[in-house]
Amino acid sequence: MSENGFEPKIIGFLCRWCSYPGADLAGTSRIKYPPNMIPIRVMCSGRVSPEMVLRAFRAGADGVLVMGCHIGDCHYSSGNHRTIKRVPLLRNLLGYAGINPDRLRLAWVSAAEAPRFVKVTTEFTETVRELGPLSQEVAHQEVAHQEVRE
Amino acid sequence: MIEEPVLSLVEGIRKVVAERLEESDGVVALRRSSEGVAPHVFRKGDDLSELEIAPRYPLMTVVSKLHKAFPDIRLGIVARGCDERAFIEMAKREQIDPDRLFIIGFACTEEEAQECHCSAPAPQNLLVGTAPPPGPPNPVVEKYDEMTIDERRAFWQRQFVKCLKCYGCRNICPECFCEACAMEDAAWVEPGLLAPPFPVFHLIRAMHMASRCVACRQCELVCPAHIPLTVLYDLMRRDMETLLGYVPGTDMDAPPPLSVTLEEAPLRVAVEA
Numbered sequence: 001m002s003e004n005g006f007e008p009k010i011i012g013f014l015c016r017w018c019s020y021p022g023a024d025l026a027g028t029s030r031i032k033y034p035p036n037m038i039p040i041r042v043m044c045s046g047r048v049s050p051e052m053v054l055r056a057f058r059a060g061a062d063g064v065l066v067m068g069c070h071i072g073d074c075h076y077s078s079g080n081h082r083t084i085k086r087v088p089l090l091r092n093l094l095g096y097a098g099i100n101p102d103r104l105r106l107a108w109v110s111a112a113e114a115p116r117f118v119k120v121t122t123e124f125t126e127t128v129r130e131l132g133p134l135s136q137e138v139a140h141q142e143v144a145h146q147e148v149r150e
Numbered sequence: 151m152i153e154e155p156v157l158s159l160v161e162g163i164r165k166v167v168a169e170r171l172e173e174s175d176g177v178v179a180l181r182r183s184s185e186g187v188a189p190h191v192f193r194k195g196d197d198l199s200e201l202e203i204a205p206r207y208p209l210m211t212v213v214s215k216l217h218k219a220f221p222d223i224r225l226g227i228v229a230r231g232c233d234e235r236a237f238i239e240m241a242k243r244e245q246i247d248p249d250r251l252f253i254i255g256f257a258c259t260e261e262e263a264q265e266c267h268c269s270a271p272a273p274q275n276l277l278v279g280t281a282p283p284p285g286p287p288n289p290v291v292e293k294y295d296e297m298t299i300d301e302r303r304a305f306w307q308r309q310f311v312k313c314l315k316c317y318g319c320r321n322i323c324p325e326c327f328c329e330a331c332a333m334e335d336a337a338w339v340e341p342g343l344l345a346p347p348f349p350v351f352h353l354i355r356a357m358h359m360a361s362r363c364v365a366c367r368q369c370e371l372v373c374p375a376h377i378p379l380t381v382l383y384d385l386m387r388r389d390m391e392t393l394l395g396y397v398p399g400t401d402m403d404a405p406p407p408l409s410v411t412l413e414e415a416p417l418r419v420a421v422e423a
Contacts, residue, residue, distance in 0.1 A: 049332075050353070050354060050357035050358070051332050051335075051337075051338040051350070051354055054338070054349050054350045054353050054354055054357075055337070055338050055350055057349055058340075058347055058348075058349060058350045071412070077411075078411040078412070081410075081411045081412045082408060082409070084412070084417065084421050084423060085393070085394060085407065085408050085412075085415075085417065086357075086408060087421075087423075088389075088393060088419075088421050089357065089360050089386065089389055089390070089393065089408075090357055092385070092386075092389050093353055093356055093357055093360075093382075093385075093386060094349070094353075095299065095302070096294070096302060096306075096382060096385050096386075097302065097303070097306050097348075097349060097352075097353055097356075097382070098299055098300070098302040098303020098304070098305075098306055098307070099299075099303070099349060100299055106421075106422075106423045107423055108423050
């Protein structure tokens with residue numbers, strides 16, 4: 001736990017073929033990782049639309065982690081090709097709108113890479129912990145509401 | 151020797167339309183009537199003195215509807231640079247049949263180019279008028295990278311809070327043609343909130359525009375709340391060019407890069423993953 005007691009909420013979108021089994025392997029191998037990340041299994045990282053990521057932030061996530069197969073290993077050949085183009089654009093867009101882009105991360109994790117899964121999840125949890133709650137950033141909207149109404 | 155009378159821009163367009171009406175079922179353009187100016191399909195025998203070129207209107211949306219409703223018709227269109235760019239992106243996504251449309255391109259005025267911050271104020275297929283110099287870049291976009299993340303957030307939240315959720319930006323957009331819109335889907339944007347929820351509503355649209363926005367500025371022109379949406383979309387256009395070398399509306403042969411593989415549309419910048 002951090003000094004201020006903030007535990008970040010993180011939504012992870014894990015692909016069904018590589019990253020979710022990778023997380024599973026970390027579990028069955030008894031490797032510890034932070035419990036902050038709530039995994040959501042998707043069929044492919046290419047399925048993770050910008051709507052899904054933005055909705056996660058809207059619903060209270062402080063960070064979103066997208067994990068999929070390495071390029072070349074996608075079960076659908078090129079599903080993750082879409083992901084690797086989409087995520088950097090979305091990161092930039094978050095930055096333009098005033099949400100720290102480091103709250104969104106893309107990582108390739110294969111089904112055999114349990115240690116890598118643990119490393120990425122741990123690092124990302126620490127990053128988001130340092131950034132603090134997203135509600136601090138988005139709460140400004142309520143302030144702006146008030147100002148305009150007044 | 152008889153001198154050719156000097157034609158104004160709109161007169162020049164009327165002349166070309168009159169010539170080319172013969173080879174089509176109609177030409178889409180704006181028409182002035184007692185009720186104002188509106189899109190119209192000019193056909194043989196119509197009074198072309200009613201043809202107008204202002205105000206700016208995304209006429210390609212009209213062509214798209216006509217092409218879908220009448221699978222055999224062949225049309226012409228009076229088009230600005232942005233109309234032609236919209237055509238290119240719509241044709242790629244099968245919203246317009248390029249084999250059934252010809253473009254009568256004309257150049258915008260210098261004032262219009264400046265007002266729109268337009269980098270390409272004339273179509274590639276320019277038949278009438280001369281291309282003015284490009285407009286200056288949007289000053290907000292120019293200095294955007296210097297703004298801190300807090301300044302950016304403050305800027306947009308003061309803008310987005312004005313949103314009336316009228317969907318005007320989407321409805322006028324020539325590149326917004328999905329039958330089911332994510333901005334109206336309760337799974338992504340919870341209904342009943344005004345201003346619409348952040349970050350979902352506006353950022354979903356911005357992300358969807360990334361590979362499509364042709365910088366016609368119609369969204370901003372129709373917005374009743376005067377939200378400077380093109381600042382966000384211009385930034386996304388800039389990123390598309392940096393990341394994927396893609397400028398929407400310029401190349402009919404370039405596939406929509408976000409929908410195809412890395413082989414078909416490679417990244418220009420290394421992405422950490």
